[in-house]
Structures are given as C-alpha cells and as structure tokens.
Amino acid sequence: MAYCLQAPMNSLLLRSSSFSSHPPSLSLNSSGGRRNSKSFRYVFRAKASAKIPMPPINPNDPFLSTLASVAVTSPEILLNRPVNADTPPYLDIFDSPQLMSSPAQVERSVAYNEHRPRTPPPDLPSMLLDGRIVYIGMPLVPAVTELVVAELMYLQWLDPKAPIYIYINSTGTTRDDGETVGMESEGFAIYDSLMQLKNEVHTVCVGAAIGQACLLLSAGTKGKRFMMPHAKAMIQQPRVPSSGLMPASDVLIRAKEVITNRDILVELLSKHTGNSVETVANVMRRPYYMDAPKAKEFGVIDRILWRGQEKIIADVVPSDEFDKNAGIRSVEQV
Structure with a gap:
C-alpha cells in the first residue's frame, strides 16, 4: 500500500517545475503514519504555483471575467478553497453577489409555425x-x-x-x-x-x-x-x-x-x-x-x-x- 501511494505522488512532484531539482521523498510506515509531512506542503505549493489552462470565455460575462482574472493572478484561491455549505460555489469571489446585467435571451422555436408573429397582435x-x-x-x-x-x-x-x-x-x-x-x-x-x-x-x-x-x-x-x-x-x-x-x-x-x-x-x-x-x-x-x-x-x-x-x-x-x-x-x- 505504501509503494502504491508513493509512485503517483513522486511523479506529481517531478512534473512541478519549481521542485524538479529537489524532489522530496514520501513514504508511509507500516502503521499508515506519515514519515515526511513537508512533502505534502511542497505538493500543495506546487499545485498553487502551477499555471491553470483557461478555456475560451465570453468577455461580456462579468462573472466569467472575474473568475478568469482570479485564476490567473491568484490560483490558490480556487485550489485551496474552504468548505462552506452556506456559500454557493465561486460566488464568494465577489464582494457582494450580483446578477447578470441583462437577462438571457432565448429565441422561440418556430418549427411548428414559422409565420407566428413575434409580438401579440393589437385588439x-x-x-x-x-x-x-x-x-x-x-x-x-x-x-x-x-x-x-x-x-x-x-x-x-x-x-x-x-x-x-x-x-x-x-x-x-x-x-x-x-x-x-x-x-x-x-x-x-x-x-x-x-x-x-x-x-x-x-x-x-x-x-x-x-x-x-x-x-x-x-x-x-x-x-x-x-x-x-x-x-x-x-x-x-x-x-x-x-x-x-x-x-x-x-x-x-x-x-x-x-x-x-x-x-x-x-x-x-x-x-x-x-x-x-x-x-x-x-x-x-x-x-x-x-x-x-x-x-x-x-x-x-x-x-x-x-x-x-x-x-x-x-x-x-x-x-x-x-x-x-x-x-x-x-x-x-x-
């Protein structure tokens, strides 16, 4: 069991650019105790300093824009998140949660009647x-x-x-x-x-x-x-x-x-x-x-x-x- 946990954790440390020259070792004793506690701190710091790939986003969306800026400047806020059931995910990034400036627009389906007017007729x-x-x-x-x-x-x-x-x-x-x-x-x-x-x-x-x-x-x-x-x-x-x-x-x-x-x-x-x-x-x-x-x-x-x-x-x-x-x-x- 000790050797199974040691291999993937060492490979993660080797992939980190910040700690590739001094890869810390990690092993567990027979009782399941932790031999080197510094290794875990190095791993979390490596994850925090790693660059997170960003998918294409809508620049007009205020929530996604703020989320992207936080991920680029301070990724540890997203990685080391506290568990709080009272706060919806990622909404605490704002000082006060805000709604979208304009509601979403959904086009009415016209498959059954393509000549249906978009507005109700007058009386x-x-x-x-x-x-x-x-x-x-x-x-x-x-x-x-x-x-x-x-x-x-x-x-x-x-x-x-x-x-x-x-x-x-x-x-x-x-x-x-x-x-x-x-x-x-x-x-x-x-x-x-x-x-x-x-x-x-x-x-x-x-x-x-x-x-x-x-x-x-x-x-x-x-x-x-x-x-x-x-x-x-x-x-x-x-x-x-x-x-x-x-x-x-x-x-x-x-x-x-x-x-x-x-x-x-x-x-x-x-x-x-x-x-x-x-x-x-x-x-x-x-x-x-x-x-x-x-x-x-x-x-x-x-x-x-x-x-x-x-x-x-x-x-x-x-x-x-x-x-x-x-x-x-x-x-x-x-």
Whole structure:
C-alpha cells in the first residue's frame, strides 16, 4: 500500500517545475503514519504555483471575467478553497453577489409555425381605429357610447380634416326582441358628438340600423351615407322602460319623458331625411322597416353599396324604349 501511494505522488512532484531539482521523498510506515509531512506542503505549493489552462470565455460575462482574472493572478484561491455549505460555489469571489446585467435571451422555436408573429397582435377595435373606422356593432348601452364618443374625439384630434367612417350594425337602445337595454340619451350623446365634428363623416349600414342607430345612419355627411344591399333600417317610437313597482306618478313622469324623446327623434329624422315632421310621425306610429332601396327613397341614405350596381342600372333600357326598339306595341296602341 505504501509503494502504491508513493509512485503517483513522486511523479506529481517531478512534473512541478519549481521542485524538479529537489524532489522530496514520501513514504508511509507500516502503521499508515506519515514519515515526511513537508512533502505534502511542497505538493500543495506546487499545485498553487502551477499555471491553470483557461478555456475560451465570453468577455461580456462579468462573472466569467472575474473568475478568469482570479485564476490567473491568484490560483490558490480556487485550489485551496474552504468548505462552506452556506456559500454557493465561486460566488464568494465577489464582494457582494450580483446578477447578470441583462437577462438571457432565448429565441422561440418556430418549427411548428414559422409565420407566428413575434409580438401579440393589437385588439380589433385598435386596428380599425388606425384606419379611422368606428364600428358600432352592439346595442347603444353606456359602455358602447363611452367607447364611440372617445374614438370620435380622438380621430378629430388626430386629424381634423380626414374623413371618419362609421359602420353601423346595431338595434339602437333596444334588443332584437324589443326589450329596452339603454336610455335614449345614449343615442343622442353619439349624435351630438357627430354634430360637433369638423371631419366629414361617412356612415355605412352593414346589417341593421334600428331606432337611434337609424338616426346615426342618417346623420352622416350628405352624399356620404351608404347601405349594404341586404341591410335593413327601421324607425320606431322610443319604448317605456320597465316600470316595475313604481308609483303611478313616477310612471307618468317616465311616460312624459318618452314622449319628449319621441318628438326630438321625429324632428331630427325629419331634418336629415328631408321629409316633413308629419310624414315621419305618421310612419313611426308602428315600426317602419326599410330595405336599401326604400331607405334611399325615404332619405335615410344616399347610395347603396352594391359593386357595379350603378353601371348596371345605367345600362338598362326603360321598358317602353325596349318595346319600341323591338317593334312591340301594346294593346292600347293597336
């Protein structure tokens, strides 16, 4: 056992440049005791003075740079390290442990979808707002009114000369079954905001414009009010909200307020459609539905957005002229 330990230790001493001229001897006695204690001190000093090969490191890494400088200048700090379980390895080289100045960056794998965007897309209303489009696709409840008025104010501040496009698909202050969901003041708030704008306002009906939504459709700039071919418009009287267990006097107060809102709605529709107040009031006695041609005839819109419709209608020959060119005479002319 003594000879097995002696050979590798002597070879280590011979490889040391500092002690190659005076290699100390080392042997163990039969009881396992140490015969020459100076030999171990020489070995540790030789290890401390030996040059440690350095692998290539990242010069921008503060921890590795400090570790490399310590290994070159004072290798004994790394070789003769005290055992302390409370300190992570090599972090006690710093006076106070520090984190990296910038976190590590890991590129997302795109093996399953190489077209995946690196950043999340914006929400849809923001994308439409970037194109100066305001979309009213819900009944006119307070949350919708707040958003629409804010978007109109923002677009006017952004550019007071560029046009604003309002796409409408709303049942107004009621739901499709006729139940009241919002006060008439919600529609009037959006209408008053439109009237204060300096911009040209293009309104487009893309589904349904009922009640107060029909008023907003007709309130666009003259000549810039449009309707899809299969959209519907409808004007009706405001409805009394559910009275519940209200006293009779309160019900009467609400009824008077509804009548006032009806008169205001009739006057505004008369103003924007070009019809008389009596005409609008008569058709509003019951719900009055209008398809695209009928809404154009009534004055709610100016044009129907049917691609190529104008050219097709312009090329159509009237029936009398067609019969004349074909040599056909009616019975009355015979």
